[in-house]
Amino acid sequence: xxxxxxxxxxxxxxxxxxxxxxxxxxxxxxxxxxxxxxxxxxxxxxxxxxxxxxxxxxxxxxxxxxxxxxxxxxxxxxxxxxxxxxxxxxxxxxxxxxxxxxxxxxxxxxxxxxxxxxxxxxxxxxxxxxxxxxxxxxx
Numbered sequence: 001x002x003x004x005x006x007x008x009x010x011x012x013x014x015x016x017x018x019x020x021x022x023x024x025x026x027x028x029x030x031x032x033x034x035x036x037x038x039x040x041x042x043x044x045x046x047x048x049x050x051x052x053x054x055x056x057x058x059x060x061x062x063x064x065x066x067x068x069x070x071x072x073x074x075x076x077x078x079x080x081x082x083x084x085x086x087x088x089x090x091x092x093x094x095x096x097x098x099x100x101x102x103x104x105x106x107x108x109x110x111x112x113x114x115x116x117x118x119x120x121x122x123x124x125x126x127x128x129x130x131x132x133x134x135x136x137x138x139x
Contacts (some may be wrong), residue, residue, distance in 0.1 A: 055084070058136070059101065061110040067135040071103065086131055088124075109138055 054068035073096055074081040082099035083090040090111055091102030114121065114129045116137075121129060 004123065052098075053100075055100070057102070058104045058108050059105070062139055063108055063111060064137045064139055065135060066137050069107070069135055073099065087128055107136075111138075 016102050025102050052072045054066050056068050058065055060066065069084050070086060071084050072081050074083060078094065080094070080096050080099040081090055081092045082096065082103040084103060086108065087107060087108055089103065089106050091099050091104070093099040093104050093109050094101055110128070114125060114132065118129065
């Protein structure tokens with residue numbers, strides 16, 4: 001059986017514009033439980049994320065990553081956290097992509113803040129600054 005899912009756009013009797021209706025090839029409405037397995041209905045659909053990725057770009061034209069930054073993902077509730085443990089920095093979002101983009105922004109901000117405050121850094125932030133200098137090149 002071939003199915004397709006369409007979104008109703010202001011149909012009478014439908015309360016929401018985002019209400020999904022499934023139809024078979026003869027345009028007979030079928031229940032969504034026939035399409036979506038029962039164990040997934042109402043379940044949290046954020047997959048478990050395991051492992052690490054290597055970040056090679058910061059989306060900031062002023063900076064170039066020349067040594068990859070190790071990133072691990074953690075899921076907490078409905079949020080995904082991307083953590084660069086070697087820099088003590090993190091980003092979060094609704095999915096891994098959003099979390100990674102937030103982390104990239106945070107690392108860029110961290111780089112320029114530490115660069116500006118080099119003479120006033122404590123021991124821990126000096127280590128982070130040293131790690132940033134080994135991994136990121138200012139253009």
